[in-house]
Amino acid sequence: MVMRKLFVPMLVITAAMFAYSPIAIANAPYESTMRLVQKIFYYHFPAWMALTVSVTVCTVASAVYLFKGNARADRIAAAAAEITVIFGLFGLVSGSLWGRKAWGVWWQWDARLTMAFLLELIFFGYILVRNYGGPGAEKLAAAMGIFGGATAPFVYKSVDWWRTVHPKTSVMTTLGETSPQMWYVVWFCTFTILLFMGLLLAARIRLEEQRATLDRLYLEAED
Amino acid sequence: MRFLRIAWLVLRKDVAIELRSYEILSTTLFFAVACVAIFSFAFVREGQAPVDAAAGILWIAIAFSGTLALGRTFERERYGETLKALLLAPAPRPAIYLGKLLGIVALLFATEVIVVPMVAFLFSAPFFSRPGLLVALLGLGTIGYAAVGTLFAAMLVRARTRDVMLPILLYPITIPVIIAGVRGTSALLASPVDEPVAMLWIGLLSFFDVVFVTLSLWTFEPLMTE
Amino acid sequence: MSFDFDRVELSDLSRHFGRRKAVARVSLSLSAGDILGLLGPNGAGKSTLLGMLATLVAPTSGRVTYGGVNASERGQEIRARIGVLAHELHLYPELTARQNLEFFASLHGLADGTMVQTALESAALGDRGEDQVASFSRGMRQRLALERCLLHRPRLVLLDEPFTGLDDRAVRIVADRIRRIASEGAIVVLATHDLDVADGLITRMAVVRAGKLLTDAAIGSGVRQQYRALVESA
Numbered sequence: 189m190v191m192r193k194l195f196v197p198m199l200v201i202t203a204a205m206f207a208y209s210p211i212a213i214a215n216a217p218y219e220s221t222m223r224l225v226q227k228i229f230y231y232h233f234p235a236w237m238a239l240t241v242s243v244t245v246c247t248v249a250s251a252v253y254l255f256k257g258n259a260r261a262d263r264i265a266a267a268a269a270e271i272t273v274i275f276g277l278f279g280l281v282s283g284s285l286w287g288r289k290a291w292g293v294w295w296q297w298d299a300r301l302t303m304a305f306l307l308e309l310i311f312f313g314y315i316l317v318r319n320y321g322g323p324g325a326e327k328l329a330a331a332m333g334i335f336g337g338a339t340a341p342f343v344y345k346s347v348d349w350w351r352t353v354h355p356k357t358s359v360m361t362t363l364g365e366t367s368p369q370m371w372y373v374v375w376f377c378t379f380t381i382l383l384f385m386g387l388l389l390a391a392r393i394r395l396e397e398q399r400a401t402l403d404r405l406y407l408e409a410e411d
Numbered sequence: 412m413r414f415l416r417i418a419w420l421v422l423r424k425d426v427a428i429e430l431r432s433y434e435i436l437s438t439t440l441f442f443a444v445a446c447v448a449i450f451s452f453a454f455v456r457e458g459q460a461p462v463d464a465a466a467g468i469l470w471i472a473i474a475f476s477g478t479l480a481l482g483r484t485f486e487r488e489r490y491g492e493t494l495k496a497l498l499l500a501p502a503p504r505p506a507i508y509l510g511k512l513l514g515i516v517a518l519l520f521a522t523e524v525i526v527v528p529m530v531a532f533l534f535s536a537p538f539f540s541r542p543g544l545l546v547a548l549l550g551l552g553t554i555g556y557a558a559v560g561t562l563f564a565a566m567l568v569r570a571r572t573r574d575v576m577l578p579i580l581l582y583p584i585t586i587p588v589i590i591a592g593v594r595g596t597s598a599l600l601a602s603p604v605d606e607p608v609a610m611l612w613i614g615l616l617s618f619f620d621v622v623f624v625t626l627s628l629w630t631f632e633p634l635m636t637e
Numbered sequence: 638m639s640f641d642f643d644r645v646e647l648s649d650l651s652r653h654f655g656r657r658k659a660v661a662r663v664s665l666s667l668s669a670g671d672i673l674g675l676l677g678p679n680g681a682g683k684s685t686l687l688g689m690l691a692t693l694v695a696p697t698s699g700r701v702t703y704g705g706v707n708a709s710e711r712g713q714e715i716r717a718r719i720g721v722l723a724h725e726l727h728l729y730p731e732l733t734a735r736q737n738l739e740f741f742a743s744l745h746g747l748a749d750g751t752m753v754q755t756a757l758e759s760a761a762l763g764d765r766g767e768d769q770v771a772s773f774s775r776g777m778r779q780r781l782a783l784e785r786c787l788l789h790r791p792r793l794v795l796l797d798e799p800f801t802g803l804d805d806r807a808v809r810i811v812a813d814r815i816r817r818i819a820s821e822g823a824i825v826v827l828a829t830h831d832l833d834v835a836d837g838l839i840t841r842m843a844v845v846r847a848g849k850l851l852t853d854a855a856i857g858s859g860v861r862q863q864y865r866a867l868v869e870s871a
Binding site for chain 3: 413417420424427428431432487490491492493495496497498499500501502503636637
């Protein structure tokens with residue numbers, strides 16, 4: 189209920205922040221080596237943050253559904269899985285554009301790109317099994333959600349040892365000192381995208397909830 | 412104790428069935444050999460293969476033939492719905508999982524006993540320079556792969572699309588196992604043998620095994636209740 | 638035996654698959670000695686109902702209690718007292734009749750060779766124990782499967798179409814066996830759409846259609862007439 193009341197005001201705020209973000213990004217100072225392409229970072233990094241959040245939501249919700257049989261948790265997990273795929277795709281495309289400039293190739297088997305690619309596969313698998321798994325597919329999908337979340341650290345570690353070309357996470361910590369203005373803009377964009385993700389999630393959950401209500405009404409109408 | 416006893420009974424039953432026909436072992440083995448052959452054509456140039464290729468080909472063969480073994484093993488439990496009969500046993504349900512897992516692992520080990528020397532022979536790969544490390548890599552990798560595979564194959568028994576779904580779900584989740592297996596094994600192929608790197612991957616594999624076996628035992632019961 | 642029960646209660650039990658109601662608000666009470674005929678057309682929800690009684694299917698709402706105890710509390714002990722014979726026979730065709738019985742006996746913690754031999758003889762397979770189940774006819778498998786599910790002397794016996802593929806003589810043998818275990822205190826639930834066989838065997842008739850329980854009444858004979866009357870009036 190609270191979600192529904194807040195939805196429109198939040199939507200307005202997010203839209204305003206989105207509208208302002210290009211201006212903020214344009215006004216941020218140029219980075220010396222990457223020049224214009226560095227601007228991708230202002231959406232690229234937030235997309236990954238959103239992805240991290242949605243993976244976590246999906247994993248936790250899947251576990252709650254599996255052990256408590258809570259249908260609401262299942263709907264949240266389903267919504268989060270789809271959002272993971274969307275932000276994963278966004279991150280992959282923006283990362284690929286970055287890579288074209290930074291490394292001269294569209295795709296580089298770099299640790300984090302690979303990891304993102306694999307996470308994308310896992311959560312695409314979640315959606316596939318949910319849609320084509322037949323009756324009881326929710327449980328199969330929940331297993332995928334739990335194992336997908338649990339496997340992420342291993343994917344990260346293995347891919348990291350396997351190959352690393354990606355700028356280290358330290359970019360974010362040093363950025364605060366070298367260019368406070370860039371740092372602020374990054375966090376502004378991150379906050380915007382996270383809000384956006386929250387809204388998408390809420391809307392998607394609402395859709396699932398209405399589907400569930402429809403199912404229930406059908407069942408009741410039969411009586 | 413009852414837990415281990417039930418797991419042992421399930422394992423012994425699976426072995427007894429397999430020993431009557433050798434159907435799964437022979438088809439899995441044949442498939443693994445066919446995989447090795449097919450991937451050899453992709454990598455061998457002018458009669459020579461890059462040294463690293465042997466490790467990759469070995470693990471691909473294990474992963475692919477493992478899927479086949481998983482599918483067939485649970486097809487046996489689906490025919491006659493004996494999986495339901497197992498779940499009806501007055502036993503902790505995770506014990507059934509453990510029994511099935513041990514059966515799959517045994518089957519894959521048996522396959523590896525043939526496939527590993529074969530790959531070593533075909534690619535002149537010095538796999539056996541550090542037998543202890545090789546056994547650790549193969550053992551841990553196989554257990555990790557089979558742990559996830561057994562759970563997913565068991566829960567897919569009731570899905571109509573199980574044949575396509577198993578690889579779709581299993582491969583992305585077990586990628587860390589494959590990476591660790593391949594990198595660890597290639598470290599053994601380097602000259603001199605890169606022992607610290609092999610140990611690094613063995614560590615990752617052990618950790619993976621612990622997490623995923625625990626997770627599977629924990630989720631088996633709710634996953635198997637329709 | 639540590640845990641036992643002589644009543645099974647189904648209260649307001651439902652199971653939905655999406656928009657399909659496999660079982661809708663079924664309440665029933667079963668007690669020792671009952672042979673409940675669960676009658677209805679294919680797809681009426683009989684198998685789902687049996688699945689829930691067997692603890693294999695989780696209800697969407699409502700519950701099943703065994704002597705007042707919920708399956709989520711003491712699942713293992715309850716399963717130790719349940720015997721299931723489904724349409725798919727729960728036998729390994731690659732193994733011999735004896736190996737099958739021995740395996741399931743040991744799962745139940747029973748390790749008694751004479752019991753397996755007795756079971757083989759009850760199934761009229763005393764001399765076929767060392768043969769693979771794959772070589773058996775449908776009727777032989779069915780008899781073996783029935784003995785398999787009765788090995789551990791279950792209190793609650795769930796039978797899903799146990800007469801398919803049996804000739805008249807075999808049907809009589811199986812029916813007698815069911816009567817005997819009921820007289821010994823078992824609760825038998827028999828799902829079938831074969832009214833002729835049910836006639837004279839079942840002591841209670843529960844008719845389900847589209848997941849709903851239409852009736853539950855004590856009955857001796859004349860199952861077909863009552864069933865007709867019910868289904869046509871509904």
